[in-house]
Amino acid sequence: MMRRVAPCLACIGLLLVWQLASLALNNDSFPTALEAIRAIPAVLGDKDSLVNFGASLRRMTIGFSVALAVSIPLGLLMGRSRAVASFFNPLLMVIYPVPKAALMPIIMLWLGVGDLSKTLVIFLGVSLPVIYHSFEGAKAVEEKMLWSGAAMGLSAIQRLVRIVLPAALPEILTGCRTGLVLALITMITSEMIARQSGAGNILFNALDMGQYDTVFAMIIIVGAMGIGLDALFERLRARLVRWAEPQFDIPLSFS
Amino acid sequence: MNARTIISDLLLGLIPIVLLVAVWQALVSFGYAPVTLLPPPGHVFQRMVALLLNTTYQRDIAATLFRLFAGFAIAVILGVSVGLAAAVNPTINAAVRPIVRVLAPLPKVALYPALLLLVGFGHESKILLVTFDALFPILLSTYYGASTVEQKLIWSAMAAGTPPREVLFKVVLPAAAPSILTGCRIGLVISCIVVFLAEMITSTDGLGHVLVTAARTFQAVDMFVPLITISLLGLILNGLLELLRSYLLRGFPEV
Amino acid sequence: MQPAAVHKPATAMIQIDHVSQMFQTSARQDHLALSDISLSVANGAFVSILGPSGCGKSTLLYIVGGFVQPTKGIARMKGEAIRGPGPDRGPVFQEFALFPWKTVLGNVMYGPRQQGVKHAEAEAQSRALLEMVGLKGFENFYPKELSGGMKQRVALARTLAYHPEVLLMDEPFGALDAHTRTRLQNDLLNIWERDRKTVLFVTHSVEEAVFLSDKVVMMTPSPGRIRQIVDIDLPRPRRRAELLLDPRYQKYVVEIERMFDDSGELQP
Numbered sequence: 001m002m003r004r005v006a007p008c009l010a011c012i013g014l015l016l017v018w019q020l021a022s023l024a025l026n027n028d029s030f031p032t033a034l035e036a037i038r039a040i041p042a043v044l045g046d047k048d049s050l051v052n053f054g055a056s057l058r059r060m061t062i063g064f065s066v067a068l069a070v071s072i073p074l075g076l077l078m079g080r081s082r083a084v085a086s087f088f089n090p091l092l093m094v095i096y097p098v099p100k101a102a103l104m105p106i107i108m109l110w111l112g113v114g115d116l117s118k119t120l121v122i123f124l125g126v127s128l129p130v131i132y133h134s135f136e137g138a139k140a141v142e143e144k145m146l147w148s149g150a151a152m153g154l155s156a157i158q159r160l161v162r163i164v165l166p167a168a169l170p171e172i173l174t175g176c177r178t179g180l181v182l183a184l185i186t187m188i189t190s191e192m193i194a195r196q197s198g199a200g201n202i203l204f205n206a207l208d209m210g211q212y213d214t215v216f217a218m219i220i221i222v223g224a225m226g227i228g229l230d231a232l233f234e235r236l237r238a239r240l241v242r243w244a245e246p247q248f249d250i251p252l253s254f255s
Numbered sequence: 256m257n258a259r260t261i262i263s264d265l266l267l268g269l270i271p272i273v274l275l276v277a278v279w280q281a282l283v284s285f286g287y288a289p290v291t292l293l294p295p296p297g298h299v300f301q302r303m304v305a306l307l308l309n310t311t312y313q314r315d316i317a318a319t320l321f322r323l324f325a326g327f328a329i330a331v332i333l334g335v336s337v338g339l340a341a342a343v344n345p346t347i348n349a350a351v352r353p354i355v356r357v358l359a360p361l362p363k364v365a366l367y368p369a370l371l372l373l374v375g376f377g378h379e380s381k382i383l384l385v386t387f388d389a390l391f392p393i394l395l396s397t398y399y400g401a402s403t404v405e406q407k408l409i410w411s412a413m414a415a416g417t418p419p420r421e422v423l424f425k426v427v428l429p430a431a432a433p434s435i436l437t438g439c440r441i442g443l444v445i446s447c448i449v450v451f452l453a454e455m456i457t458s459t460d461g462l463g464h465v466l467v468t469a470a471r472t473f474q475a476v477d478m479f480v481p482l483i484t485i486s487l488l489g490l491i492l493n494g495l496l497e498l499l500r501s502y503l504l505r506g507f508p509e510v
Numbered sequence: 511m512q513p514a515a516v517h518k519p520a521t522a523m524i525q526i527d528h529v530s531q532m533f534q535t536s537a538r539q540d541h542l543a544l545s546d547i548s549l550s551v552a553n554g555a556f557v558s559i560l561g562p563s564g565c566g567k568s569t570l571l572y573i574v575g576g577f578v579q580p581t582k583g584i585a586r587m588k589g590e591a592i593r594g595p596g597p598d599r600g601p602v603f604q605e606f607a608l609f610p611w612k613t614v615l616g617n618v619m620y621g622p623r624q625q626g627v628k629h630a631e632a633e634a635q636s637r638a639l640l641e642m643v644g645l646k647g648f649e650n651f652y653p654k655e656l657s658g659g660m661k662q663r664v665a666l667a668r669t670l671a672y673h674p675e676v677l678l679m680d681e682p683f684g685a686l687d688a689h690t691r692t693r694l695q696n697d698l699l700n701i702w703e704r705d706r707k708t709v710l711f712v713t714h715s716v717e718e719a720v721f722l723s724d725k726v727v728m729m730t731p732s733p734g735r736i737r738q739i740v741d742i743d744l745p746r747p748r749r750r751a752e753l754l755l756d757p758r759y760q761k762y763v764v765e766i767e768r769m770f771d772d773s774g775e776l777q778p
Contacts, residue, residue, distance in 0.1 A: 006352065006353035007353045007357050009353060010353035010354045010357045011357050013354070014354065014357065014358075027373075029373070030373055090270055091275070096444075101455075102448075102451050102466065102485070103482070104455075105466060105467065105470035105478055106478055106479070109292055109470070109475060109478070110293075181360055181362070184362050185362040188362050188364055188365055189364050189452050189456070192364070192456045193467070204368065204456075206368075207368045207372070215372065216369060218368075219365050219366060219368070222361075223361045223365060226361045226362050226365075227357060227360050227361060230360035231360075405605070405607060407601075407605055408607050408609065410572075410575070410595060411601060411603070411607045411668070412620070412624075413577075413594070413595035413596075414575065414595045414597065414600055414601050414674075415597060415620055415621035415624050415668070415669075415672050416596070416624040416672060417624055426609070429611040430611070432611065505652070506612065506613070506652040506654065507611065508654040
């Protein structure tokens with residue numbers, strides 16, 4: 001029980017610290033937690049904001065789904081075939097250190113300022129961790145399981161789908177979780193850089209217009225989105241891979 | 256890891272870069288991309304050399320590096336201390352765990368506007384953002400490494416006469432070093448990415464700022480240069496960290 | 511064979527009085543690992559604790575080592591209650607537990623340096639010890655570069671380096687192949703003969719227990735209790751080749767195995 005309650009207590013604790021700090025600093029540009037919370041309904045209720053949010057979520061969903069659809073098979077193939085791995089590895093190693101959201105201006109130059117460029121960036125941001133984890137997961141599948149499959153008459157494709165995929169699923173889902181967090185971050189960042197629509201846009205508009213309550217309200221909302229999505233995904237992941245050993249998500253969180 | 260493996264690894268790592276440049280040149284030469292959108296590699300490298308000799312650009316690089324190092328350093332100090340403390344002390348653990356659980360999935364970049372309001376538009380806001388983003392992988396890796404130290408190592412040290420308060424520094428810290436350094440590597444990559452993005456969003460100097468300025472004036476060549484610069488910086492820093500890592504972990508079996 | 515009487519002389523090196531150990535398992539159940547253990551170990555005795563897996567023999571060793579506090583009862587060394595680990599009781603673990611970030615020499619020097627011995631002297635002592643365990647020339651190697659047998663020699667040297675009065679050995683040769691095991695058993699006896707420290711040796715091998723010890727403490731599984739204590743009356747120094755052919759040795763082994771069989775418990 002303590003486990004469930006503790007994060008909620010932590011949230012409340014952090015909000016409390018915020019409240020006290022803002023009261024102590026007494027700075028116009030640093031509203032208190034309560035003021036920010038009070039501004040939330042206004043933000044959510046505003047039709048313009050909802051359109052922006054909708055756009056954000058739409059881009060994120062498309063980018064994320066397409067990324068999964070491409071990356072998981074690719075990663076699995078790379079994990080089981082040396083040729084495929086050797087072909088794609090160098091390319092991925094080069095793309096990895098590049099900040100994907102930083103590609104925004106260049107992509108915008110090519111594809112314009114619309115949805116496509118932002119969705120593409122999200123796609124790129126999500127793909128890499130998912131490919132990597134799918135690759136690692138597929139690589140770790142025991143040969144002997146595949147031999148048994150071959151002995152049972154499964155073709156190479158069937159073995160990939162019916163043995164490698166389920167066996168690598170825990171690792172793949174870890175990659176998806178990282179990808180989800182990155183999708184959210186890339187989405188917000190790309191919207192902050194290419195301000196045109198979306199949650200990042202709302203944030204900076206409010207900043208420019210001095211609506212500090214809104215700024216902080218948006219931070220809470222985005223923060224809640226992040227935490228909520230992550231928690232939902234964890235539930236889904238736990239259910240899908242009940243049979244697996246507990247995994248430790250290194251960069252993300254205590255699992 | 257001896258000199259030979261390092262050199263061969265370096266050469267191997269150069270191949271994808273060479274490949275990418277070759278593909279790039281091909282795209283331009285065969286007319287698949289207009290010069291205004293995708294300038295030939297030759298132009299870009301020429302411009303890059305010119306800019307590297309330019310003092311303004313050098314100052315931008317210095318600004319970016321300064322923020323990167325400062326943010327990363329704070330993240331390492333904070334992350335390792337808190338991670339170690341949480342691993343050995345149950346009270347600290349109980350306090351830290353839920354806070355990290357809540358804050359980790361939060362897109363830290365959403366806090367950027369708040370930081371701008373609180374500490375201004377200069378170095379501090381970017382340094383703080385880098386710290387927030389790099390902190391969690393380092394903290395979690397440290398915690399993981401420290402809490403999975405083999406019990407018998409600690410017992411052996413205590414039987415040899417190590418007082419309990421020294422066990423943390425004499426056994427837990429060195430035993431957790433592989434994990435800590437892995438976390439630092441992730442933290443470093445994140446630092447490179449975040450500092451660049453923060454400078455793109457709002458800044459008056461730095462590599463990210465250079466890119467955004469070039470984007471506004473549709474100077475394609477000038478957009479590629481800072482991007483490549485930060486990637487190169489990231490690769491070099493990563494390489495240096497790897498060297499440090501090989502030296503510090505020379506006794507540990509390869510994972 | 512008569513079970514040895516549990517005597518309580520004031521000079522006992524290790525005295526275990528009615529020790530019980532209860533663990534809480536993850537299923538929130540209580541697991542009684544050890545039940546009412548009383549044992550006296552004389553100074554200079556080589557005592558084996560023999561039993562199948564799960565009989566708590568390692569737990570008993572850890573209690574004497576001070577790594578685990580008993581839920582009931584007291585363990586004493588030379589009359590003083592054991593409250594924590596210390597250099598008077600040196601462990602040697604099955605997993606070797608060498609510090610991977612230190613060289614072989616660094617590992618062995620750890621104890622003396624911890625005691626405040628100056629660097630040069632600690633190094634000289636350690637080199638001598640390494641030579642004694644047969645690892646001269648390997649001082650600058652890292653543990654990862656050594657075989658299992660060599661790692662265990664380093665572990666032994668590391669423990670001997672801080673001159674414990676009691677050696678606590680937890681199935682030290684269990685992770686080694688048979689050939690290495692017999693060699694290390696011989697080497698251990700040779701080293702032990704020099705200063706005859708008190709040794710508590712946990713094992714699940716009947717032959718190993720009989721070969722090495724003066725007394726064999728037979729334990730029952732879950733909860734661990736002392737079944738019987740057998741005096742091993744064989745001459746020292748013991749040579750494997752001679753002993754294997756000695757009918758007294760064979761008799762001990764056969765009878766102990768039969769005692770385990772008769773009880774219907776698992777063979778160790």
